[in-house]
Amino acid sequence: MKRRTFVQRIGSILAVLGITEAEWLAMGNSYYQALAQPTPRKLALLIGINQYRKSSSLSGCLTDVELQKELLIHRFGFQGSDILTLTEEQASREFIEAAIVDHLVKQAKPGDVVVFHFSGYGTQLPGELETLQNALVTTNENQEPPDSQIANYLLEDTLLVLLRSLSTNHVTAVLDTSYSLPSTTQPSGLRLRTRQESATTQLAAAELDFLKQIKTQPELNPVVVLSATSEPQQAAKEVLMSGFSAGLFTYALTQQLWESTPATAIQVSLSHVANSIQQLGSKQQPKLLSKKKNQPGVVTVDNLLPDSRSGAEGAILAIEEDGKTAQVWLGGIPTQVLEYYSANSRFSLATGGQLVVRSRTGLTAKALVSKVADTTPLQVGQLIQETVRVLPRNINLILALDNKLERIERVDATSAFAGVGHISTVVATEQPADYLFGKLPQTPSRYGLFTLGGELIPNTDGGVGEAVKVAAQRLSAKLATLLAAKLWRLTQNQGSSRLPIKVTLEIVSNISPRVVMQQQTIRTLDTETAAKKSLNNPIIPIGSKIQYRVQNLSDRPIYFMLLGLKNHRSAIAFYPWQTPQEPNPDTQPQLQQVIIAPNETVTLPQTTPASGWVVSDAASTWEHQLIFSTAPFNSTLDTLEKAKYSAGDQQPIATLINPLEVGQALLQDLHNSSAIKAEMNPTATDSYTLDVSNWASFNFSFQVA
Incomplete structure (x- = not known):
């Protein structure tokens, strides 16, 4: 379209809107070219x-x-x-x-x-x-x-x-x-x-x-x-x-x-x-807010996404240094993971090429081209898929100090939390943070711990007139629990995992289980069935019995672990107790690995046919991280066994006494299962190296009401 024709066509619109042609054209020739394309x-x-x-x-x-x-x-x-x-x-x-x-x-x-x-x-x-x-x-x-x-x-x-x-x-x-x-x-x-x-x-x-x-x-x-x-x-x-x-x-x-x-x-x-x-x-x-005609309840994006395209974690934005390096976009990395995505993480291309991350700034990274397919040169726009995730071992929980705190309160809080292990403090809205430390709006003389969105975390508010240093000491155990949850969330890889696994959360009933949520590894399975069974913000009635149905669709046995949080308050874990066949007062139950054979479907827990975990605490948020690995969770079980449990606490799912140590052991187990770590840097001791072929991790969150 000629420029004159374009201006004539838009003139009537501009007149209605009350702006001049000169103001419009001032937006630049590139803007005009984008508008004027006719096809x-x-x-x-x-x-x-x-x-x-x-x-x-x-x-x-x-x-x-x-x-x-x-x-x-x-x-x-x-x-x-x-x-x-x-x-x-x-x-x-x-x-x-x-x-x-x-x-x-x-x-x-x-x-x-x-x-x-x-x-x-x-x-x-x-x-x-x-x-x-x-x-x-x-x-x-x-x-x-x-x-x-x-x-x-x-x-x-x-x-x-x-x-x-x-x-x-x-x-x-x-x-x-x-x-x-x-x-x-x-x-x-x-x-x-x-x-x-x-x-x-x-x-x-x-x-x-x-x-x-x-x-x-x-x-x-x-x-x-x-x-x-x-x-x-x-x-x-x-x-x-x-x-x-x-x-x-x-x-x-x-x-x-x-x-x-x-x-x-x-x-x-x-x-x-x-x-x-x-x-x-x-x-x-x-x-x-609205649906298309003839599509009650389900609106797909298939009109946008070509059938030939599989999922990805990003794409190549530019090729530099004569094809030796590439600038890549990391928009597909899970939001909670990107902050800690480290050098030596790896991506693959559909053509067989490989990229190794050298540095990252925000959503872009510079990657070294370590392998290129013989017949297909590197191209801008090629999709990249995660193959190796590298995470630092030294990860802190970051507390933002509310701007409403007085200057002396911020100074005291910075000093007090510095004495609590693995905690860093920043000024709210000025640097990234995980949680917020501030005063209760209703009672300004009381301190509490809040989510970044302003929700008070249960049981973190102190007494009237409490000193900041006392509050920091009081919150130390809670902060360790929240840091543990931060660590196991970093394992989430439903999109990039190469282990074909499907997991369904069900409510147990006398008739048949009712599906609440279903997730699966996108890179390996058809997602159509799951799409029809997942709910947005699911609510489970208080007192319900729940169970997980796990399908191992791979040709390898896999090992299972479940960790989680209940209402941001207490850490929980799945304890696979092994009860002796012949009861003996002197014989204590032992923890055992949960192994799911190839092409096998199991329900957890596996005690009685009508069993399940009873969810209690109304108006609470539950979060479960389900982690699967091709190697046993030896370090994790050893760490679990170090805690002392009374006979009454030996339930399938119960409070996690040492959550931070368990979270660190979990990452170590996934690191140990990655054979590629020796090839990459056998002397590196400051990071975890995780191979997407060897683990899958899902996050299930739901409300109890």
């Missing part, structure tokens, strides 16, 4: 705003745009020229609406795929009949003068009307924002993507007029909307990682979709996304 294709409009004229800055919205762009190009086959990004000062209401109309509405044809993404502030404004309207806060928030109460925002209704007017029925909108602040103010180590408007704020007349005009157009198709939150009072949050910030929802969603295969349902992805968000310290629950 049917996969189209995307990605919007991210960190810097606002009046609001405090956000940190992760531009990263969100980058996360989505790399995902769409390398996993979903989008052309870079068909992805339009509007960031910072480009993302005004007028430019966003013009871009939707011309880049999406006017170009999308039946069968095309369209993705819209927004990361930034959301808010609510008064509407008709005392209702509230959801709005996306654009970069030019308020019209002049600076103190004007006229809000130049993009209404969510306007966005949805525009997207529903597209000629294609393959439209997805991802909204990493929220509209109302939580009713209570809790300590937080995460930045919120929502803001409160004053009672006198009014929406710009131009936006209301534009909505009135487009409402006369026919709505051709429904839109799939993926929202960062599921409840009005939930807030979308950002997480600070090493070297970057990102929206919790976008980060977890894109990571999950890197691993997805064409048969994976969106609901399953959102279930895993919610789990990842929870592990990063927030109860924020994403939601599928």
Whole structure:
């Protein structure tokens, strides 16, 4: 399309939006070229705003745009020229609406795929009949003068009307924002993507007029909307990682979709996304707000993902030093693992090539090309799959000190926690952290331990007037438990494991077991069956008996271990007690390895036909990490046996007395099972080397109510 034709076509839109042709063309020739492409294709409009004229800055919205762009190009086959990004000062209401109309509405044809993404502030404004309207806060928030109460925002209704007017029925909108602040103010180590408007704020007349005009157009198709939150009072949050910030929802969603295969349902992805968000310290629950026609309950991403594409942990972004090194994108590494992903980790290519990580900065890494297929040269865009994960042995639990603490309190806390082993302290929202130390909002003279999202961890609040140093000593055992959980979460590799295993969580009943959740190693199995049986944020009734059904679909025997947390409070473990055949008061039960033979299915526990683990403690969150290995867990069982248990504690699943030592032993066992460690660096003693061919690890989280 000629430039003159393009400008003429968009002129009427600009007139409605109240901007000039010169302002539009000032956005640059590359922006024009992206809009002017005429051929049917996969189209995307990605919007991210960190810097606002009046609001405090956000940190992760531009990263969100980058996360989505790399995902769409390398996993979903989008052309870079068909992805339009509007960031910072480009993302005004007028430019966003013009871009939707011309880049999406006017170009999308039946069968095309369209993705819209927004990361930034959301808010609510008064509407008709005392209702509230959801709005996306654009970069030019308020019209002049600076103190004007006229809000130049993009209404969510306007966005949805525009997207529903597209000629294609393959439209997805991802909204990493929220509209109302939580009713209570809790300590937080995460930045919120929502803001409160004053009672006198009014929406710009131009936006209301534009909505009135487009409402006369026919709505051709429904839109799939993926929202960062599921409840009005939930807030979308950002997480600070090493070297970057990102929206919790976008980060977890894109990571999950890197691993997805064409048969994976969106609901399953959102279930895993919610789990990842929870592990990063927030109860924020994403939601599928609308479904396509004729697809009740299941919305797939198969229209986006080519059937020939398998899961991946990233892709090659650039080839350097005459093909000796490559810059790689690591968007598919599990969110809780990336922070500790270390040098000498390895990836494979479909062509047979191998890459070895030399350094990492944020989401990108520099890798040495250690092996290249003879006939296929290295290429930008090639997908990479994890083969070896290297983790440091020296891992601390990082505590953020709440900004509401007085200076002397922060000094005392830094000194006190320095005396607790494996604990580091940072200032909240300035550096990555695992948990937050602060005051109880209701009783400022009491200290407690919080998730980054502001949830008080049960039984961590102290008495009135407690000294900071006393609080640090009181929390030392709890911190060791949380560090242990951090260690075993680092083993999670459902996407990259080469062990074919399927695990189902069931509620035991007198009739037949009821499936609650099901997970399997994506790289080795068809995921269609699991997609139909997984639930988002599952709730198990208090008093239920649960069991795990494990299918070993490999040709090797595998060993099993279960560790976990109950309500962030106490560590638990599965204890495989071996009871003597002939009872003897002098003979104590011994722990034994749980071995699952090739092609065998077992249920755990295995005591009686109607047995199971009874889940108690209503309004609690349970988290189980199920780890499988081709080698026995010798160090882990030895560490378990060192703890002293009374006869009454010899239950299949019970409290873990020495969780940190067990977590370290678990990583050592997985390290010992990796034969490749000797080949890589036989003298290295400061890291764990884990081979994805030899272990699989799943995280099951559920609510008890």
